[in-house]
Amino acid sequence: MTTTIFSKTNLGSPNKLQTTYWKSNHPYKTLLANTGTGKTFAFLVELEKILNQLDSKDCALILCPSRELAQQVSNSYSQLRTGRKSVTCYGGHKFQFEVQQLNEIPTVIIGTPGRIADHFNRGTMTNLHITHLIIDEYDKTLELGFQKEIDFITSNCNEFKSIQLVSATEIEKLPEIFKPFQFQTSNFLEEAKPNYTLFSLKAEGNDKLVTLVKYISNISSSNTLIFCSHREAADRIKQHLKEFGKETALYHGGLEQREREHALYLFKSGCVDTLICTDLASRGLDIPELDLVIHYQFPHSKEDFIHRNGRTARMKAEGTVILLHSESEPLPDYCSNFEFKKLKGYEDFKDFNHSKKFPIYLSAGRKDKIRKIDIVGFFTKEAGVKNEHLGMIEIYDQHSLITLSINELKKIKSLLPLVRIKKQKIKMSFFK
DSSP, rough: OOHHHHHHTTTHHHOHHHHHHHOOOSEEEEEEOOSSSSSHHHHHHHHHHHHHHHHHEEEEEEEOOOOOHHHHHHHHHHHOOOOOOOOEEOSSOOOOOOOOHHTTTOOOOEHHHHHHHHHHHSSSSTTOEEEEEETTHHHHHTTOOOHHHHHHHHHSOOOOOOEEEEEOOOOOOOGGGTTTSSSSSOTTTOOOOOOOOEEEEEETTHHHHHHHHHHHHHOOOOOOEESSSSHHHHHHHHHHHTTTTOOOOOOOTSOOOHHHHHHHHHTTTTSSSEEEEEEGGGGSSOOOOEEEEEEEEEOOSSHHHHHHHHSOOTOOOOOOOOOOEOOTTOGGGGGGSSSEEEOOSSSSOOOOOOOOOEEESOOOGGTTTTOOHHHHIIIIISSOGGGGGGEEEOOOSSSEEEEEEGGHHHHHHTTTTTTEEEEEEEEEEEEO
């Protein structure tokens, strides 16, 4: 049953973590696994297996600590092609749009604790029979202070027939609300050790910024995360790299939701190869094929260090992690538990290469019932762009983005600024 469900996604064969997790039919589970091990599909397929066997009136609620993780889980669930209705609820999303979808009685509700609690407060979820609960990144959810919201949400649900608590670190103690349930733990934390190499890079004097720019200008293009502990440092690095001709994307909690979504799009689509971020990006983001993690500022704890590093070397791939430090900056105490190789910096700057991909903005999205196939059809038939020159397409509520080969931009310049897709007039522009 579970293998059949998984095969519909065209994602290949299930891995050991997934097949082992599915063997147990225990209704109350904790799943402990590192980032990038396939645990999202493990708990989603397990949920689908459960829903196939129970009352069709039952609904499932999946709680995620961040908007980005909620979106990622929603995308992953869509790939299962179950045919069940689902809705994703989070701040920055139009509330009334969510209410309309909730009124259609979805089977799966995915959302952040704050937004779901808001729906219960306003009475927009009282018609749902929620009997299944999943909390993804459970440890992070508690760390961010969502216990009060979880208590309130669970008190408004029906009696739970199944619960899955998913975490990237050990769960030492369960809150009172889960004491009545006997949980079975599947622990894969030790089995899935990421295959990355640790390096320490000492800055020239105390100027880490100069050392950073010289280093990344000399290495071959690779997908890179530069981690900072403070938003101001991330802003400063982005501006400094821009002055040297390096285009990057910026991702931290001080940005609007739409800005963060666009930053992830630019990075995942290959329009930029470097994402400058805070620890907000250390967990819960679906960023495959990440080659390099650079710690520009030290994380606060060993756990944060491990989670940052876990962004690379995912799904058995190899990766590189660099800890950049100045001469007067000692390595954190937790680094004594890790083996670092010394890395030599570069003496000169080199010109940065520019991406051969470019994003295009379209002023229509889900609310306009625009689909990816509609966008592909317009660019291939109306604009004359070949399929192989079309890149990543992302459809948001009120707009869409598509990546084109930079050599194809001339073909669409004459079509700006208004185009017609699916009999709708849509504004099209170059996106920055």
